[in-house]
Amino acid sequence: MNPQSNLGANAPSVTLPLRFMVTGLLSLVTGVLWLVLRPDILATYHYNQFVIALTHLFVLGWLCTIVMGAMYQLVPVALETKLYSERLAAWQFGFHVVGFIGMVWMFWIWDMKHVGHFGSILAAGAALFVYNIARTLLRVPRWTLIATAVASALAWLSLTVLAGLTIAAGKCTYEAADTLAPANPLAAMLRGLKAAATFAAHFDTIGAMHAHAHLGVLGVFVMLMVGISYKLVPMFTLSEIQNQRRTWISVVLLNAGLLGSFVTILLRSRFKFVFALVLVAGLATYGLEMIAILRARKRRAMDWGLRYFLTALGLLAPLSALALVLSWPGLPLTPFTGQLENVYGFLALLGVVSFAIIGMFYKIIPFLVWYGSYSKQIGLRKIPSLADLYSPGLQSIGYWTWLVGVVSTSVAIALGNAAAVRCGVGLLAVSLFVLGVNVAKMLSHMVHPRSKPLNLRPAVEGHL
Amino acid sequence: MNAIELDEPLVVETLRQVIDPEIDCNIVDLGLIYGVNIEGSTIRVQMTLTTQGCPMHESIASGVKMALLNVEGVKDAQVQVVWDPPWHPSMMTDYGRARVGLRA
Numbered sequence: 001m002n003p004q005s006n007l008g009a010n011a012p013s014v015t016l017p018l019r020f021m022v023t024g025l026l027s028l029v030t031g032v033l034w035l036v037l038r039p040d041i042l043a044t045y046h047y048n049q050f051v052i053a054l055t056h057l058f059v060l061g062w063l064c065t066i067v068m069g070a071m072y073q074l075v076p077v078a079l080e081t082k083l084y085s086e087r088l089a090a091w092q093f094g095f096h097v098v099g100f101i102g103m104v105w106m107f108w109i110w111d112m113k114h115v116g117h118f119g120s121i122l123a124a125g126a127a128l129f130v131y132n133i134a135r136t137l138l139r140v141p142r143w144t145l146i147a148t149a150v151a152s153a154l155a156w157l158s159l160t161v162l163a164g165l166t167i168a169a170g171k172c173t174y175e176a177a178d179t180l181a182p183a184n185p186l187a188a189m190l191r192g193l194k195a196a197a198t199f200a201a202h203f204d205t206i207g208a209m210h211a212h213a214h215l216g217v218l219g220v221f222v223m224l225m226v227g228i229s230y231k232l233v234p235m236f237t238l239s240e241i242q243n244q245r246r247t248w249i250s251v252v253l254l255n256a257g258l259l260g261s262f263v264t265i266l267l268r269s270r271f272k273f274v275f276a277l278v279l280v281a282g283l284a285t286y287g288l289e290m291i292a293i294l295r296a297r298k299r300r301a302m303d304w305g306l307r308y309f310l311t312a313l314g315l316l317a318p319l320s321a322l323a324l325v326l327s328w329p330g331l332p333l334t335p336f337t338g339q340l341e342n343v344y345g346f347l348a349l350l351g352v353v354s355f356a357i358i359g360m361f362y363k364i365i366p367f368l369v370w371y372g373s374y375s376k377q378i379g380l381r382k383i384p385s386l387a388d389l390y391s392p393g394l395q396s397i398g399y400w401t402w403l404v405g406v407v408s409t410s411v412a413i414a415l416g417n418a419a420a421v422r423c424g425v426g427l428l429a430v431s432l433f434v435l436g437v438n439v440a441k442m443l444s445h446m447v448h449p450r451s452k453p454l455n456l457r458p459a460v461e462g463h464l
Numbered sequence: 465m466n467a468i469e470l471d472e473p474l475v476v477e478t479l480r481q482v483i484d485p486e487i488d489c490n491i492v493d494l495g496l497i498y499g500v501n502i503e504g505s506t507i508r509v510q511m512t513l514t515t516q517g518c519p520m521h522e523s524i525a526s527g528v529k530m531a532l533l534n535v536e537g538v539k540d541a542q543v544q545v546v547w548d549p550p551w552h553p554s555m556m557t558d559y560g561r562a563r564v565g566l567r568a
Binding site: 074077078079080231234235236238298299300301367370371374375376378379380382383384385386387388454 | 478481482483485486487488514515516517518519521522523524526527528529530531532534553564565566
């Protein structure tokens with residue numbers, strides 16, 4: 001029997017998630033450098049082609065790419081099952097990359113017809129992703145809270161993509177639908193798109209855009225953060241869930257709040273404040289459970305990866321406060337409240353979600369590199385631990401520059417000051433440079449593995 | 465050539481070469497080894513992991529097997545990963561607790 005036959009029984013091959021990770025990082029670097037060059041984008045109201053293009057670069061190119069790659073890696077191991085199809089995942093990667101690059105480009109030049117075309121390519125990839133993960137979920141030996149959170153995120157992702165495509169369809173015209181022969185399949189498709197455009201016309205444009213964006217960020221990314229952290233935080237801190245009921249309540253409240261918020265934001269209803277309260281209650285319940293888990297932890301020291309992640313969770317507090325202010329019934333739309341909406345989006349994307357992802361990056365990348373370079377040598381040679389693959393000093397510099405960058409950029413956006421925005425995002429760029437050096441340090445182990453011969457039959461250290 | 469006699473201290477010492485790379489501590493001092501059984505040239509190890517669904521599951525279990533098969537005189541090594549009783553930090557040795565920086 002081959003003793004290594006079980007290696008990677010659940011996890012997909014290392015290259016699959018790695019290619020998502022590298023693409024995501026490149027998108028983040030591009031987006032931040034873009035902001036350094038054009039800080040005015042964030043210093044003005046967000047309903048313009050440049051903010052929308054950049055937002056899609058961050059959301060689709062950075063966050064979605066990373067999250068999808070991480071899910072292909074983490075969902076099978078966290079739920080103790082196998083990925084349904086690695087080949088589908090490879091196809092999805094192609095659709096996703098072509099789709100998001102085309103969408104960002106077309107948003108920038110505001111060609112909505114082509115946004116729709118590239119959006120359809122991206123949506124085809126998203127459908128493959130949802131199908132692949134859903135089939136994987138159907139294989140889990142026992143249904144858990146994490147499976148529920150992942151399934152919820154898949155549902156919100158599907159609705160977000162559908163809403164996005166409907167908004168894009170609503171911005172196009174379909175003269176050819178009436179001139180093509182009825183039997184022509186293209187005519188049927190155009191009539192469908194025209195019907196979608198007619199439906200989209202029932203809703204206020206900005207309300208629809210906000211509902212789409214809010215559902216995507218909270219429904220997909222924050223829901224996944226909540227669900228996955230219920231597994232990962234106890235695992236990394238040697239702790240355990242303190243109150244199962246509380247974990248379920250947090251996910252149920254978040255789902256209820258997300259559905260209600262989507263409808264009320266779309267309809268520009270005054271009741272959106274009520275559902276914002278439901279969402280905040282869900283996040284508060286989650287926060288209480290996280291505090292309880294951390295208080296019960298056995299491992300005193302927390303590595304920087306975990307500190308990044310927990311800081312992201314802490315940033316949910318100002319984000320929630322801002323959500324309540326912005327959903328307050330009758331809040332006038334002044335230039336300042338418009339800027340606060342920009343801060344809300346920025347804090348959610350580059351504060352909460354990006355901070356959390358960079359933290360998890362320091363867990364996932366070392367694991368993938370270690371797995372690719374050293375897993376077959378475990379027990380045979382002296383191999384480095386995950387923490388030996390990167391520099392904690394660089395992690396610390398990256399942490400502080402990102403945190404100060406997020407806070408200072410948020411203040412600069414609120415004040416509508418482009419020069420100050422440039423300084424703030426400049427700090428984010430410095431942080432990314434440091435992250436890049438650390439990633440290179442980790443990846444170098446794939447080229448030059450640093451294992452040593454075992455010290456065979458070492459002296460027993462008196463702790464048998 | 466002198467054959468090395470297989471005994472539990474030798475097996476435990478061998479298993480000490482297998483680390484959990486996330487926690488950076490060997491699996492013996494982590495308290496992951498529940499039992500060792502030696503029958504002739506066959507070794508059976510019953511062990512657990514710190515958490516169910518641990519991403520290192522296959523690597524560590526496979527590493528245990530490889531390390532044992534590498535010992536002179538071992539012809540077969542069987543590794544069984546169990547979840548009952550579930551692992552708890554109280555199962556760690558003093559050395560393991562100190563290495564991991566565990567709270568009392």
